[in-house]
Amino acid sequence: ITLLKFIGINPVLVHGGGPDINAMLDKLSIKSEFRKGLRVTDAETMTVAQMVLAGKTNKEIVARLGQNGAKAIGICGIDGRLIECEKLTADSDGNPLDIGFVGKITRINTKVLQTLANDEYIPVVAPIGVGPDGESYNINADTVASEIAAALKAEKLMTLTDVEGVKIKSEKGEDVVISTLNEQEINDLINRGVISGGMIPKVLGCLDTVRRGVGRAHIIDGRIPHCLLLEIFTNKGIGTMITQERKPYHTGEII
Structure with missing residues (x-):
């Protein structure tokens, strides 16, 4: 990230912090509950989430970047009203859903990020949003990253996970990573059940981002050393790249 x-x-770095939040909730004997893949966030849990994400995880990342020579600034969506949101009241299928202080993003204030970037800083964003009356909301980090990428019309959205990418079964029955996917292929693989479970929202989120003007979206394995550099600076790249249509950036690019 520093090299970039x-x-x-x-680069704009958006992070999560689920394991850190879980650890703190356990210490405080507060029960964790999830619905539709989202954390049920009552007032007590929201206080813990904000404390951990903005006060612990965020600053640890900023410190690590600083150790490597970067000028990084840690912020959350409350700062400068970077991430404005309202209470989430329905799931992705439109069904009513009440899981407390979980937000639905209504606006990204890109000026905050552009000001930092133009002044040679790397913004490190914790996924906490601010409501109309100043209340804090917990937001899924993948959602925040996608919305920020779309608002900035970023060249790339890079989603780092603990899997190698989108996989299919080869003729030999082995799992093989699909290097590129376009919209038509994604819809086909979902209908056939090849893309399933938790990978569906990640892939559809990436697809929505490229529909909204981001050049390309990538799902890559964050466990691989220098994974960002391997994706950006090698012709083949790693993980799975998602575009609206197959279109090379330059002559000879492998897609």
Whole structure:
């Protein structure tokens, strides 16, 4: 990430912190509950989530970047009203859903990020949003990253996970990573049940982002050392790249 900034690329880092939140809730004997893949966030849990995400996880990442020579600033969506939101009241299928202080993003204030980037800083964003009356809301980190990428019309959205990418079964029955997917292929694989479970929202989120103007979206394995550099600076890349249509950036690019 530091290298990307040094060579003129402006990264914006959005992080989660589920394990850190779970650990703190356990210490405080507060029960964790999830519905539709989202954390049920009452007032007490919201206080803990904000404390952990903005006060612990965020600053640890900023410190690590600083150790590697980067000028990083840690913020959350409350700062400068970066992430404005309202209470989430329905799931992705439109069914009523009440899981407390979980937000639905209504606006990204890109000026905050652009000001930091233009002043040579790397913004490190914790996924806490702010409501109309100043109340805090917990938001899924993948959702925040997608919304920020779309608002900035970013060249790439890079989603780091603990899997190698989208996989299919080969003729030999082995799991093989699909290197590129376009909209038609994604819809086909979902209908056939090849893309299933928790990978569906990740893939559809990436697809929605490229529909809204982001050049390409990538699902890559964050466990691989230098995974960002391997994706950006090698012709083949790693993980799964998602575009609206197959279209190379340059002559000879492998897609």
